[in-house]
Amino acid sequence: MTGAASHKTFRTAIVPAAGLGTRFLPTTKAVPKELLPVVDTPGIELVADEAAQAGASRMIVVTSPGKESVVSYFQRQPELEATLERKGKTALLEKVRRAPGLLDVEVAIQEEALGLGHAVAQAEPNLTDDDSAVAVLLPDDLVLPVGVLSRMADVRARQGGSVLCAFDIPKEQISPYGVFDVSETDEQDVKRVHGMVEKPAPEDAPSTFAAAGRYLLDRAVFDALRRITPGSGGELQLTDAVALLIKEGHPVHIVVHRGGRHDLGNPGGFLRAAVDFALEDPDYGPALRSWLAERIETDRS
Ligand code: UTP
Secondary structure (H helix, E strand, O other): OOHHHHOOOOOEEEEEOOOOOHHHOOHHHOOOHHHOEEOOEEHHHHHHHHHHHOOOOEEEEEEOOOOOHHHHOOOOOHHHHHHHHHOOOHHHHHHHHHHHHHOEEEEEEOOOOOOHHHHHHOOHHHOOOOOOEEEEEOOOEEEEOOOHHHHHHHHHHHHOOEEEEEEEOOHHHOOOOEEEEEEEOOOOOEEEEEEEEEOOOHHHOOOOEEEEEEEEEEOHHHHHHHHOOOOHHHOOOHHHHHHHHHHOOOOEEEEEOOOEEEEOOOHHHHHHHHHHHHHHOOOOHHHHHHHHHHHHHHHHO
């Protein structure tokens, strides 16, 4: 399905960016992790671009007091643009204009980091009658190649309800994830979800399909978010709201994404993403590749 077709399924993307970013301390004392650059572009712009490509026309960024720069990043900078234009720096000008031109950006504030479910709930007042479903994209989770959201929109158009993204993870590596209990549908890589188990031991995992940071949620999720109580870590969990919807018979499916993924939320994952993207970059890739090869060779000797 094309972006234009999925546009009918959802037009609003919610991007929660109000977390404390503790895994990235001390940097996150002053710099939101969502703005850390993957080569030269913040993760949140990559995710906004993904949402726009899937047909979203607006993005509600949920942020917290003190993290307003996450939203400022999407505002135009006329003076900077004029300076770059005067100096003939057209490539840079294009980069500077890219984020504000992707989609309309609105802000919702989460006063306290009370969990992902709570963060998503803060975006509800921004919704209109047209928003029968919303996409939620976690800005610290890069799902590659982009395109899974359009497939998820396609599944919602046919099956109704909510659609989540999953990765097929080797059983012995499944423990850190939320794992789906599923049954097959007649479509390859689309499964019906019956439940979810958070962080199971490999022998208790109901499948090898683990949750990723992409959700296409029926608006009913906001009602469910009002009815759940704090779960693990005293936080309102988005997956608890989805579990409630499943329990009440609301259809929930997963699309199994056969691709790669980077977790930008911790230094190790972030570095991998930066190296991965830099190696593909025409400006930085060739020099980085030969330096890395030399560096690893020195390590061996
Ligand atoms: P994470 O758990 O990865 O982010 O949440 P975190 O809580 O900031 O990170 P750590 O665990 O302290 O290192 C996934 C996304 O959800 C947002 C985060 O900003 C991140 O983009 N989030 C999380 C909120 O907006 N509010 C919350 O209360 C929790």
